Amino acid sequence: MKSTIFIINPQAKNGYCKKVWKKVERVLQNEKISYSASWTEYSGHAGKLARSYAEQASGQRLCIIAVGGDGTLHEVVNGAAMYPNVTVGFIPGGSGNDFSRGFGIPKDPVAALFAILKGTDHETVRTDVGMIRHTGENATYFINNMGAGFDAQISEKVNRSKIKGLLNRLSLGKFVYVLFLIKELFVYRCSALEIEIDGKKQSFDSAWFVTVSNQPFYGGGMKISPDANPFDGILNLTVVHNISKVKLLFVFTSVFKGKHVAFKEVAVLQGKTIRIFSSHPIPAHADGEPLGCTPLTVSVCGNAIPVILKKQEEVKEMNSK
Template identity: 40%
Template sequence: MQILFIVNEAAGHGKGKKVWHHLQQHLTINYQVAFTEYEGHGQELAKNWAQDAQTKKLIVIVGGDGTIHEVVSGVVHNEFIVIGVVRAGSGNDFARYFTTFQNALQIETYIQTEMASLPTDIGAVQLGNLQHEIFVNNAGVGFDAFVTKHINKSRLKFYLNKIGLGKLSYAAAVVRGLFSFERFDVTIRADNQELQFQQAWFVAMSNQPYFGGGMKISPSSKPDDGQVEITIVHGISRLKLLLVFVTVFFEKHTKFKEITFLQGNQFNIFVHANNIDCHTDGNYIGEIKEGTNIHCTVQHNAWQIISKEH
């Protein structure tokens, strides 16, 4: 059995390095290890290692949602690669839903079995004719991407991670951004219908329920049903939006009339404003211009994850 650990030592502002150091001390199997050194490196490492696979091989990611996004991007539609994760990020939304390894013993036990795996969907967004991105957890247009951009610039996440409260960095950035974000109008086309939303805060596209460090924004999302869920928050005051974010942790936000949920296998999203931010899996991917078609789809059974029987 071939196994590769892809380790992001910088994940969780150093948590990745600590987790890997502890993990490797308890490993008694043969393995290879590669360390990510720059943005996008995880995708390159995974793709290069997996490209000639003819039998099942296991990649274990030691990192957070961003590292998982990169590695899965490198092995999408490769039927021989199974993905496992040891959580080491700050938000860890992936680990809130998907099965992960907790220790070295679980990893070693798993590879001694038949390596049972589950086929899993991947979300995809096409930004006009220019940019194509996949997402494992979720993608977003508007306020959530705006928050993501500012988290990545802020020192607050670093200090919160140092004291074990990294997941609060998203909530803190939400509060700070409430008073500076400019709302926008949006049109969504799907299944021969066109829906208009005024004063939208964000449009979230989900492949699983969680985002933002534990907010269960899309409770009905399942990563194996061939569907993607769209959450539109619109026509709501700044103060009430703060209440929405509080209630998301308890799944009470679904009762707000200003939140619309859609489900399907593809959507076309048109933003009626300039310079609206976008993200995939918490990775800021840039701004879009007015009239850009954001084409969101789901690719069914696109990659393999370890099953719960390990």
């Protein structure tokens, strides 16, 4: 029999996730469903909890449900990535929730719970993940996307900002990324990038950023990579380069609908193994979480993690719209 464990981040969306969990817990109790629950106490704790539970399962089937934002899920994925007996689920309780958008998870937490519990309309699907390696460091996995450059700097500023909490309380959390985008636009220093994709090198002068995507969405709903598919064994790249600050703003105003790919300064590429070098070290992120700096190597891990989702066909159809 599969055990079910919920890992809840009480700090997600400035504490709103506590209310989310109360709704979920009430349903679990009313339905008399057996489960265990743990609360995270610090950054990185969700990953440690997931790894600990996976080890304790000793190969027995285990379902770990992350309750929080994309950062919480990122930690759980990294904790569970090396354990094939672990299935991952997600109940959105954060401000960005890009995983929900890209993988067809209902926004409502109770609906998300029933999607997890229901076996007829939803299923366990093995999804791709990306793996990032630094020189001399362990692997970091991502399920949504990773990036290096301008977007990573924005993510770092957003995560450290007190304004994020204020906007979350006003239900305006999705605008915090746009706010810092405009602020950092005038201070960020572009770099030259050399990107090697499956052994073929490409160079970009004055690059703002490169994003490597497993699914279309990032940054709280931006459709950065419209064609990204988490089931195809391929990672999709978006490189923005040789573009003025003013025109970059136009690019970002079009990114929510995925129209930015029409700009000549936006390169759209894909591959399985990507090596990223820059003229000077630039910050990187994985699923919006700080990762260090370039250089780094990114590769796809096909069908790596079983995740409770809508059927693959439904997710593909939804992302094509």
